[in-house]
Amino acid sequence: MNIEELREYCLSLKDATEDMPFGDEYLVFRVWNKWFAVIPLKDTELNVSVKCDPVKAIELREKYNRVQAAWHFNKKYWNCITLNADMDDETVKYWIRNSVSEVVKKFPKKIQAAYMDG
Numbered sequence: 001m002n003i004e005e006l007r008e009y010c011l012s013l014k015d016a017t018e019d020m021p022f023g024d025e026y027l028v029f030r031v032w033n034k035w036f037a038v039i040p041l042k043d044t045e046l047n048v049s050v051k052c053d054p055v056k057a058i059e060l061r062e063k064y065n066r067v068q069a070a071w072h073f074n075k076k077y078w079n080c081i082t083l084n085a086d087m088d089d090e091t092v093k094y095w096i097r098n099s100v101s102e103v104v105k106k107f108p109k110k111i112q113a114a115y116m117d118g
Helices: 003-012 054-063 089-104 109-117
Strands: 016-019 026-031 034-040 047-051 067-069 078-082
Touching: 003 016, 003 026, 003 034, 003 089, 026 089, 034 089, 047 089, 054 067, 054 078, 078 089, 089 109
Parallel strands: none
Antiparallel strands: 016 026, 026 034, 034 047, 047 078, 067 078
């Protein structure tokens, strides 16, 4: 997967938006103003940071050599996945969708319902 395919996939998710709050170094994807994926644009390899359940975050780091605790994030919840390495594209997409779910489940119940219904 290349960066344009990754970007298009993130934007294809329900109510996803993108912005660059830190200048040209990071591309941030949000659902209802909450981050679900971050692409560092200055890295030599294509990476994406995603939010995970804390137990699953550790499991992924143990299973894949190219999944690490995300730099500059709460390492309990955020993983950095190097693309085109030991995780296939469909699995990367799964973890991006999972990140959206992790973000949405932190919303108040009424907002969760609005997101699911909308």
